[in-house]
Amino acid sequence: MEPKRITTRAMLQRAVNLTKQAHELQIPTGLTVPFWHNTWHQQKSITSDTAYRLSIQSSGAPTFALSPQRKFDFIRAQKFLQLELIRRCSRISNLLRYDPKLAIDLVRELSHQLRQVIKPDVANNVRYKIVVLATVVQVAPDQQKRQSMAIASRCLWNHETDGSVTIQTKLGYDMMATATIFAIYTD
Numbered sequence: 001m002e003p004k005r006i007t008t009r010a011m012l013q014r015a016v017n018l019t020k021q022a023h024e025l026q027i028p029t030g031l032t033v034p035f036w037h038n039t040w041h042q043q044k045s046i047t048s049d050t051a052y053r054l055s056i057q058s059s060g061a062p063t064f065a066l067s068p069q070r071k072f073d074f075i076r077a078q079k080f081l082q083l084e085l086i087r088r089c090s091r092i093s094n095l096l097r098y099d100p101k102l103a104i105d106l107v108r109e110l111s112h113q114l115r116q117v118i119k120p121d122v123a124n125n126v127r128y129k130i131v132v133l134a135t136v137v138q139v140a141p142d143q144q145k146r147q148s149m150a151i152a153s154r155c156l157w158n159h160e161t162d163g164s165v166t167i168q169t170k171l172g173y174d175m176m177a178t179a180t181i182f183a184i185y186t187d
Contacts, residue, residue: 065127065187068161072128072183077118078165084117085110085179089171096172098138106177110134114179131182141174151178161185 088110096102111134118130139147153164162185168178 068127068185071161072163072185074163074165074183077181077183078167080117081114081165081179081181082167082169084114085167085177086169088113089169089177092172094173096175098136098172098175103136103175106136106171107134110136110177110179114181118181118183127186129184129186131184132179133182134177134179136171136175136177138174139176149176149178151180153180153182155182157184 092106111132114134115130115132118132133153135151137149139149151166155162155164162183164180164182166178166180168176171177
């Protein structure tokens with residue numbers, strides 16, 4: 001059986017398709033993209049600037065915005081998240097005691113649910129990335145008012161656009177849930 005031969009036209013069309021796919025990902029400055037019409041020998045070339053302008057017309061234009069059009073509302077987010085955390089934790093029985101395996105599941109569930117609550121806000125602020133850090137710790141039930149805990153985080157960010165919200169509530173018989181949500185604007 002004779003192997004399938006590839007014609008020059010087929011090879012050129014494959015090269016054009018690959019070039020188009022590469023163009024969608026990124027355009028080098030000196031790239032010339034050939035386009036063929038009905039007759040394969042008539043070749044037209046366009047420069048990368050023209051191809052870039054054509055790609056902008058076909059897809060959404062990049063904004064290159066260094067600051068958000070609408071800033072993230074941290075006060076509103078804190079109220080929503082506090083209500084959601086209290087609502088989720090109130091479903092758990094007051095007789096439930098701390099168990100490390102249970103705490104892992106609670107942390108996963110709480111962080112996922114808090115992220116789902118904050119997601120609609122992020123949809124309006126497209127370039128914000130959300131990081132949820134949830135912690136469930138054991139506290140002595142009779143000494144909850146005299147105990148303290150410090151969770152520290154250190155971040156390099158823009159104080160005008162980025163920030164964090166921390167919320168906490170009692171959970172079960174001898175547990176406390178703390179969640180810190182970071183909203184970071186990405187350029």
